[in-house]
Amino acid sequence: MDRRDFIKTTAAGAATAALASCSPAKKTPQAEGGEMEIRTNPRNGDKVSLLGYGCMRWQMKKDEQGHDVIDQDSVNELVDLALSRGVNYFDTSPAYLQGQSEKASAIALNRHPRNSFFLATKLSNFSDWSREASLQMYHDSFEDMQTDYIDYYLLHAIGRGGYDAFARRYVENGMLDFLQKEREKGKIRQLGFSFHGSQPEFDALLATHAQYHYDFVQIQLNYIDWRHADGVRNVNAEYLYEQIDKLGLPMVIMEPLRGGGLSKVPAGVAAQLKERDPDASVASWAFRFAGTFPGVLTVLSGMTYREHLEYNLRTYTGFKPCSEEEIEFLDRMARLMREYPIVDCTHCNYCMPCPYGVDIPGIFRHYNNSVNCGHLPQSHEQREFARLKRRYLVSYDRAVESLRQASHCIGCGQCKVHCPQSIDIPAQLHRIDHYIEQMRRGTL
Amino acid sequence: MLRKLRIILAALVFAGITLLFLDVSGVLHAWLGWLAKIQFFPAVLALNVAVVAVLVVLTLLLGRVYCSVICPLGIFQDIVSWIHGRRKKARFAWKGELKWLRYGMLALFLVALVAGVQVFVALLEPYSAFGRMTQNLLGPLYGWGNNLLAWISERADGYAFYPREVWVRSLPTFLIALLTFVLVVVLAWTGGRTWCNSICPVGTILSFFSRFAMFRPVIDADKCKNCKVCEHKCKASCIDIARHKIDYSRCVDCFDCLDNCKFGALQYRFAWGKSTGASPAAVKGTKAAQDSPSNTDAGRRNFLAVSALFGAGALAQAQKKRDGGFAEILPKTRPERTVPLTPPGSGSPKHFYDRCTACQLCVSACPNGVLRPSASLEHLMQPEMSYERGYCRPECTVCADVCPAGAILPLTPEEKTQVHIGIATVNRDLCVVEADGVSCGNCARHCPTGAILMVHSVADDPQSLLIPVVNEDRCIGCGACENLCPARPLSAITVNGRSTHIIG
Incomplete structure (x- = not known):
């Protein structure tokens, strides 16, 4: 199926998309004003909500000593609301929010039955690649989240530092072999990786699938990166999508909004989006775009405030994928936005803290x-x-x-x-x- | 009528000058700067002949109206005295002239001026004393008020106000300002214009001319009923009803006597050549105002030592990579400067310190946190530059624009970037290129004259990291390098003053 055909298929509606790997199965737990779009993981049958919760942007507050801490009350409230509306995929990492995300997310989630949500976390061994430190990080995740198993476990941000870094972080220290064994034991239900990098690294990485049998891949996909990634350091998401889809692996989407960049668009772009659909929020275009592709299992959104969640619930309950014409329209917007001197920062804070104090x-x-x-x-x-x-x-x-x-x-x-x-x-x-x-x- | 006119003018001038010292926006200087430039003693130092001549002629013509309408310290004393007067009437009575104190102070002032002991000049000069009080005592309140407005403005998404840092620029100067304030308030509360007529050198100088003023208040002995209301109302204690005389050397033309005389016995009129007032009365044992506030020892803030302790581990990275948060930033400490840095336009530290009256107008106006009063005994209260909080930005000429004493002469931004006020030197041991083994060059990147070159840290090794060197000839001493140097608490590149500023 070439891209054109594929888009046509998508455009025909969600039902036709059953041809592709993640079949929409419209059985939601409960919903007010529509049903949460549910996708089925072709590898194990998990019924995953198309809206996934990214736990990288919880609300922070200052404690008595003036340190940044996660506002647990707001996390609890948002998790409760999300679960009640059918959101069941939660993605965190030991590195997020100064290392506090796993604990805070789990405190909120563990107030609900363990089988009512899918928990995703990562091996974020960025600074210390040794086996000891990596094992420690892996075991700490279980400890911090008080769980016996992890539904989706990812090798974090492969591609940074090239294929060489992948080899040293996961292969040479034996971690990947170890994680495969953990998968067999059921401690990890699905093993995958998240990718940021250039095409040769991606191709090399995907070639290792034959050996490691990944269950899923997490990629950055949005209407700018679809065809307008800079091509040198990042790969067009369209290419990533097609290659992964060929292997029949489901995809988790990160940065559907480019760290808010697609909700805070230049005024000229916002006007055109609003002219087409005055009732749709600017951000909703990006979320609809990311969910349009049938190989997508879930679209992660780091929803800090209740309003973020409510807006996204509106998009993903009674979900309408983008038509082919809309995809072309968004492509024009992407080209327009590339003209502005915007910095492609998604505010993920991975660069922080800067040792010289720069914000x-x-x-x-x-x-x-x-x-x-x-x-x-x-x-x-x-x-x-x-x-x-x-x-x-x-x-x-x-x-x-x-x-x-x-x-x-x-x-x-x-x-x-x-x-x-x-x-x-x-x-x-x-x-x-x-x-x-x-x-x-x-x-x- | 005359009294009302005096009060209105004085209120306007006082509000204007006070605002001039408090203004943080930098807008008011263009409108109110002239108020500082018409002050007597700064004009003398600035060799502003026109202003001095006008003030002398004014005094010869109308008497010491300068002290009632133009001098902010005089007006301030009137306000203090007025507040007391609302509770207690008939506070004053004729007192003789405290000649020994008055002329002693003037002599001390002149000797200090000639000998270059600027501390005494700065202490006694009324406009500067007022400036110091306003900047040090009222400034913080105004700053906090501004910050409150900025806080509101930020929430209202406006850009009219923005926060400014409120800080004590020099503890000794703050204490001196506080002592001056207490002394002036006590003197004004108890004795009205005691300061002006016994201590203030400007008042004494003007008194030489006011004795011969063409217009002055005159008592008509025929109409006078000797009720002494005018004598009791005279803040200068210069009306002697017993002899129907007025000491014109001390009268500041407040016109309180005129308005209070029910019999029209006092008139402000042309009276040139008439007998000039009171015969010298015996000096009674009135309490002599002691004026020398103790010079607090120039103690440097001891946080220097404390922060040095934290220095070592400050920039160390956390062991485990966590995302987010900020690295701690240590405050900078001040390097030792063997020659003080004075602003472009001051010519040389010597020229600057000879003319500066330590009024603090430039200190309060400096938008970059560079100027602050010196704590050294030699230049106590007179400003000096330092780059811990900011640097002398190339487009800014505010201090030169506001200086009323000619200590900093006006120049354009283009001229300013041609003035070499200091020279930077690199301490390689502190430079992060050597200390942390990282590439930097932040000093070179921000040098407005391209005086800093980046060279290989190991000569002839093209692989080695680049390290800064200073081309002394091009360095103007603006401090961009020192201020933006990542080495903390002590910068690896620091500026020392030049004993003579070079242009070009």
């Missing part, structure tokens, strides 16, 4: 917001330049403490290896700093 995601978020709102001062000859400059500089100080601003990036590059989007972080920070310096000096 990397904060700087990118502020810059992107200014681009998207059309508030970016461009030249001192521009109308209202002084007002835009003041607005930019004041809002910059509000968004990022002055000691953590871009001027303090020394370019050591320690962040670069951690970025799943392969952003050249120092270069981008220096670009923004140079821009601000020109603005301050009035030489823009």
Whole structure:
């Protein structure tokens, strides 16, 4: 089936998509105002909600000592609501939210029967690749989440550091063999990996399927990365999707919203999306797009606030996949967005903490917001330049403490290896700093 | 009528100058800066002949209206005295001139000025004393008020206000300002214009001219019923009803006497060449105002030592990679500077310190947190520059714009970037390239004149990391490198002042 045909098939509606690997099985636990879209895992028959919960963005608050801690009350509330509306896939990692995500997510989830949800976590052995440290991390996950088994276990962010890093993190230390044995014992129900990287690494990785028999793959898919990944450091999701689909493996989708980048789009793009469907939220287009493809088992969304969850429930209950025409429309929007000087940061915080104290995601978020709102001062000859400059500089100080601003990036590059989007972080920070310096000096 | 006019003008001037010292937005200087430039002593130091001449002629013409309407410290004393006067009437009575104190103070002031002991000049000069009080005591309150507005503004998504850091720039100066405040308030509360007529050197200088003023309040002995209301109302205690005389050397033309005389016996009129007031009365044993606030020892903040303890482990990375959170950032400590850094436009530290009256106007105006009063005994209260909180940004000329004393002469941003006020030197042991083994170059990246070059840390080894070196000839001493250096608490690149600023 070539891509055109496939899209036509999808366009025909959800029912026709039964041809592909994840068959929609519309049996939801209960639903108000529609039913949660459910996909069936072709490998083991798991009935998984198309909306999955990404546990990387829980709400944080300050404790008595001023440290960031997860707001457990809000996690409990959101988990309860999600489960009640049919969301049953929860994805976390030992690295998320300064290492607090696994515990906090599990505290909320374990107030419900263990068989009412699927738990996904990862072997996030980024800094220490030794077998001991990796084993420790694996066992800690069981301890921290108070569970006897993990439904979906992932080798975390393969592709960063090339195939070589994969070999050293999982093969040479024997961890992959160990994890396969754990799968046989039933401690891990499904074993897979999440991928961020370039095409040769991806091809090499997929070739190891014959040996390790992965059960699923987690990829980044959204209407920009579908055909407009930068091609050097990231691969078009369309290619990833087709290759994985050939192997009959179900896919878990991450970054369907590109870390919020597809909800905070440039004003011109937002206007076009709204013109087509005034009632649909800007973000809902991205979520519909990601769920359109039948090989997708679940679409992860890191929903921090109740409103995020409620909006997504609206999209995924009584789910309507994108038509072929809509997919082409979104492709035009993607091309348009590529014209803006936006930094592709998804605020995943993998780069943090910067050893020199720079607030990397904060700087990118502020810059992107200014681009998207059309508030970016461009030249001192521009109308209202002084007002835009003041607005930019004041809002910059509000968004990022002055000691953590871009001027303090020394370019050591320690962040670069951690970025799943392969952003050249120092270069981008220096670009923004140079821009601000020109603005301050009035030489823009 | 005249009294009301005096009060209205004084209120306007006082509000303007106070705002000038408090303003954090940098907008008011363009509108109110002239209020600082018409102050007598700063104008003398700035060799502003026109202002000095106008003030002298004004005094010869109308008497010491300067003290009632233009001098902010004088107006401040009037306010304090007025508050007390609302509770207690008839507070004053004729007192003789405290000549020994008055001329002693003036002599001390002049000797200090000539000898270059600027501490005494700064302590006694009224406008500067007022500036210090406002900047140190009222400034923080104003700053917090501004920050409250900024907090509201942020929530309302407005950009009118933004938060400014409130900090004590120098403890000794803060304490001196506090002592001056207490002294002035006590003197004004008990004795009205005692400060102006016994201590203030500017008041004494103006008194030489006001004795001969063309217009002055005159008592008509025929109409006077000797009720002494005017004498009891005179803040300067300069009306002697017993002899129907007024000491014009001390009268500040407040016109309280005129408005309070029910019999029209007092008139402000042309009276040139007439006998000039009171015969010197015997100095009674009135309490002599002691004015020398103790100079607190120039103790450096001892957090330097404490933070040094934390220094070592500060930037160490966590063992296990966790996502998110911030690395701790240590505050910078001040490097030793053998020659003080003074702003571009000041010519040289010597020129600067000879003219500066320590009014703190530049300190409160500096938007980059660079200027603060010195704690050294030699230049106590006079500003110096340091780069722990910011650096002297190339586009900013605020301090030169506001200085009323000519200690910092005005220049354009283009001229400013040509002025070499200091030289940076690199301490390779502290540089993160050597210490952490990472590439950096943040100093070179931010140097506005390209004075910092990145060279191989091992000569002739193209693989070695690049490390900064300073081309002394191009360095202007702005401190961008020192401020943005990642090495903490001590920067690896620091700026020392030049004894003479070089242009070009």
